[in-house]
């Protein structure tokens with residue numbers, strides 16, 4: 001198929017990046033400061049918060065305040081996670097541009113993450129889809145554990161395809177394929193993508209790869225070659241997974257951007273500003289910067 005000419009980067013750091021951050025709850029002003037800086041870098045799709053139970057994810061407990069505190073820029077899509085109708089109602093009241101429902105390709109991961117089976121989760125999303133349709137709010141769908149599960153090991157690509165198709169058929173405009181614990185390798189990524197693309201158009205698929213085993217950029221290169229043109233990433237590689245010991249965050253946005261720049265693929269994002277933003281947030285959190293490009297271009301925190 002060949003590389004796309006343009007890629008939409010979907011910035012994950014305010015949500016996937018911060019949701020598992022250990023220690024005290026991060027101040028709302030740091031979260032809004034991060035989101036505003038990311039928009040200034042040229043990012044046009046920022047997953048900004050989660051309207052989930054604060055008992056499950058305390059770091060996302062101030063989602064409404066975050067949405068109220070950002071300086072919204074025209075042309076930027078500020079999206080959030082919504083696991084159920086209650087989450088959708090909070091998100092809608094906060095004026096989000098897009099919501100996302102999230103399912104898994106593994107039964108065990110579904111139980112640990114959202115306390116229900118895959119089938120129950122899909123049923124739970126139906127009222128979200130209906131309400132979102134009424135309010136004309138687009139819905140993104142995630143499938144987690146697409147290349148491996150911390151409890152079940154290998155995941156059959158057909159199982160990923162089944163869940164992705166179910167989300168697409170219920171009206172999700174884009175399906176993001178999550179290698180939640182970063183165990184994939186390029187051939188596996190291609191096989192998984194081929195299985196999904198037999199049921200969901202390539203133009204409606206996104207890659208969401210974590211970098212635990214250092215394979216995320218190689219996996220992205222593999223799926224870019226197949227025509228994927230939407231990539232989820234997190235500045236400074238922020239993030240982790242509470243259900244997988246040692247799992248790293250999303251692939252660093254700086255590293256993805258450097259790769260895309262080298263391939264001549266347009267994103268509209270400024271690398272120097274992004275590197276500065278990665279160092280800024282690491283300074284705020286007193287955290288190591290997980291971006292190789294960030295380290296090379298700007299020293300380390």
Ligand SMILES: CC(C)(COP(=O)([O-])OP(=O)([O-])OC[C@H]1O[C@@H](n2cnc3c(N)ncnc32)[C@H](O)[C@@H]1OP(=O)([O-])[O-])[C@@H](O)C(=O)NCCC(=O)NCCSC(=O)C[C@@](C)(O)CC(=O)[O-]
Nearest residue numbers: 051052053056083086087102113114115142144145178180
């Ligand atoms: C789904 C539930 C709520 C089920 O949680 P539950 O305990 O089964 O459901 P519940 O309905 O009994 O609710 C429990 C409590 O939460 C409240 N509640 C219920 N819903 C909400 C809501 N929307 N907002 C705020 N509060 C809520 C509800 O009112 C109740 O409060 P209580 O009566 O005990 O005081 C819970 O399991 C949950 O919030 N899970 C979120 C987990 C999460 O955010 N995980 C991280 C997402 S990352 C991911 O999935 C992977 C991804 C997307 O990044 C891609 C990848 O990397 O692969």
